[in-house]
Amino acid sequence: MKRIAIVGGGIAGLTAAYELAKLVQAGNPVEAILFESTHHLGGIVETVREGGFILECGPDAWVTEKPWARTLVEELGLAEEIIPSNDATRKTYVLIDGHLQAMPDGMRMMVPTDLAALDTSNLFSPEAKQSFHNEITRAGELKSSAPQQDESVATFVHRHFGDEVLEKIGAPLLSGVFGGDVTKLSVRAVMAPFVAMEREHGSLIAAARARAATNSKPAAIFTTLRSGLGTLIDHLIAAIPTNWIRLGDTVQYLSREDDCWLIGTGKEIERFDAVMMAAPVDVARALIEPIAPQAADLMSMEASSAVVVGFGFANATSLSLPLGFGFLVPPGSNNLLLAATFMDQKFADRVPPGGRILRAFFGGAAANRLMRCGNDEIAAIARLELARILGPLPEPQVTVVRRWPNSLPQYAVGHLERMAELDERVSSLKGLWLLGNGYRGVGLPDLIRDARAAAQSAAT
Numbered sequence: 100m101k102r103i104a105i106v107g108g109g110i111a112g113l114t115a116a117y118e119l120a121k122l123v124q125a126g127n128p129v130e131a132i133l134f135e136s137t138h139h140l141g142g143i144v145e146t147v148r149e150g151g152f153i154l155e156c157g158p159d160a161w162v163t164e165k166p167w168a169r170t171l172v173e174e175l176g177l178a179e180e181i182i183p184s185n186d187a188t189r190k191t192y193v194l195i196d197g198h199l200q201a202m203p204d205g206m207r208m209m210v211p212t213d214l215a216a217l218d219t220s221n222l223f224s225p226e227a228k229q230s231f232h233n234e235i236t237r238a239g240e241l242k243s244s245a246p247q248q249d250e251s252v253a254t255f256v257h258r259h260f261g262d263e264v265l266e267k268i269g270a271p272l273l274s275g276v277f278g279g280d281v282t283k284l285s286v287r288a289v290m291a292p293f294v295a296m297e298r299e300h301g302s303l304i305a306a307a308r309a310r311a312a313t314n315s316k317p318a319a320i321f322t323t324l325r326s327g328l329g330t331l332i333d334h335l336i337a338a339i340p341t342n343w344i345r346l347g348d349t350v351q352y353l354s355r356e357d358d359c360w361l362i363g364t365g366k367e368i369e370r371f372d373a374v375m376m377a378a379p380v381d382v383a384r385a386l387i388e389p390i391a392p393q394a395a396d397l398m399s400m401e402a403s404s405a406v407v408v409g410f411g412f413a414n415a416t417s418l419s420l421p422l423g424f425g426f427l428v429p430p431g432s433n434n435l436l437l438a439a440t441f442m443d444q445k446f447a448d449r450v451p452p453g454g455r456i457l458r459a460f461f462g463g464a465a466a467n468r469l470m471r472c473g474n475d476e477i478a479a480i481a482r483l484e485l486a487r488i489l490g491p492l493p494e495p496q497v498t499v500v501r502r503w504p505n506s507l508p509q510y511a512v513g514h515l516e517r518m519a520e521l522d523e524r525v526s527s528l529k530g531l532w533l534l535g536n537g538y539r540g541v542g543l544p545d546l547i548r549d550a551r552a553a554a555q556s557a558a559t
């Protein structure tokens with residue numbers, strides 16, 4: 100019997116446990132113990148259902164293009180629950196000088212595929228529009244001068260489109276996906292497809308248009324579950340043997356003895372053949388440090404914190420919002436807010452008749468400061484910030500506040516090389532796997548893909 104420890108009960112740890120449970124059913128002699136330090140499973144994936152509102156406390160969807168979340172959801176019998184985002188009314192706004200300005204239609208991140216839509220947009224100055232047009236004619240130069248090494252997202256975007264595009268959409272889009280600083284984020288780690296487009300075509304616009312021409316009907320950008328992503332967590336838990344799960348059990352230390360792993364929880368020491376480390380990177384790093392200090396060094400990275408506030412407004416027909424999914428706030432403006440989502444416009448069936456949901460995000464330094472305030476205070480600040488931008492808001496019927504400290508690791512320049520070295524060091528330890536959002540991707544699909552692959556190799 101192979102014994103496998105899983106440290107951490109977020110989406111990565113739960114998916115690993117689920118995959119191992121499936122392998123047991125297929126006749127593999129495996130047993131797993133999942134250690135979760137808190138008393139609840141799912142990590143930052145959590146859905147609150149109250150008064151007819153469906154409020155997400157963490158992620159609200161996955162990126163449709165990445166297939167691994169959908170496959171798992173279908174396998175769990177939840178195919179009927181899958182819904183697309185309402186892309187017929189998709190629009191993302193950017194807050195410029197206190198006003199919400201729509202990003203032009205047909206943008207792929209900061210790359211336009213529809214130059215006519217770009218030209219009629221109010222978001223950019225004539226100079227910025229010209230810089231987009233010029234990017235196509237600069238294809239040859241951009242291709243031959245593409246750097247051999249990694250660089251920051253900021254220098255990459257700047258080389259293609261200049262200052263204004265970087266400030267108005269480059270920085271806000273990246274903070275709405277990676278919560279980070281474009282001058283530090285690695286373009287190869289966080290925008291790999293764009294680096295490949297540059298290598299092949301020089302011009303990103305030419306590459307994106309070539310691709311758009313071959314894609315018949317693009318799928319909706321986001322996918323979610325009708326009853327909320329908490330349903331995915333519930334179904335994973337139901338598929339894992341209950342005696343595998345240890346809630347409120349914090350792993351205090353990890354060590355190796357002969358070919359085994361020892362895990363100490365402060366209550367007892369247990370022996371395992373393999374360890375799947377699915378805790379947040381800083382926790383994982385501290386546990387691994389005594390065994391493999393060089394691996395731990397490679398795991399030292401900054402992580403941004405988030406504070407998420409969801410408001411459910413009943414009978415809120417008076418609250419009129421711009422059409423679309425929400426808005427992003429460029430870093431460096433005078434707002435605490437990082438972004439907001441118009442949840443009932445982004446997805447169907449989130450609210451009772453006449454209801455609306457707004458979700459506010461705080462990140463970076465603002466999140467770290469807010470983290471210390473009480474829930475009521477955080478909610479009041481979120482309401483004030485939203486009202487400043489959207490106009491007066493009614494009294495919410497439901498409010499949820501969540502703090503997610505250091506929840507989003509920052510993939511800094513050189514990340515891919517560091518991860519290749521980390522992989523080498525980790526594989527030399529035999530029987531250790533690192534899972535979660537610190538290494539090979541930050542969204543649900545990437546975490547699910549990695550956890551399943553790791554469980555399969557850990558079990559055999």
Ligand SMILES: Cc1c2[nH]c(c1CCC(=O)O)Cc1[nH]c(c(CCC(=O)O)c1C)Cc1[nH]c(c(CCC(=O)O)c1C)Cc1[nH]c(c(C)c1CCC(=O)O)C2
Nearest residue numbers: 162191274275276278405424425426438439440460507542
């Ligand atoms: C602030 C923030 C958000 N979402 C996120 C943050 C960062 C801070 C943090 O979580 O700690 C995190 C995020 N956002 C996205 C991912 C998944 C990435 C992946 O799977 O590759 C992740 C991990 C997709 C996304 N999130 C967003 C995009 C860009 C969508 C586009 O091109 O229009 C992607 C791919 C944009 C976004 N993101 C957000 C808003 C309000 C918006 C705009 C409106 C909306 O859609 O709700 C919220």
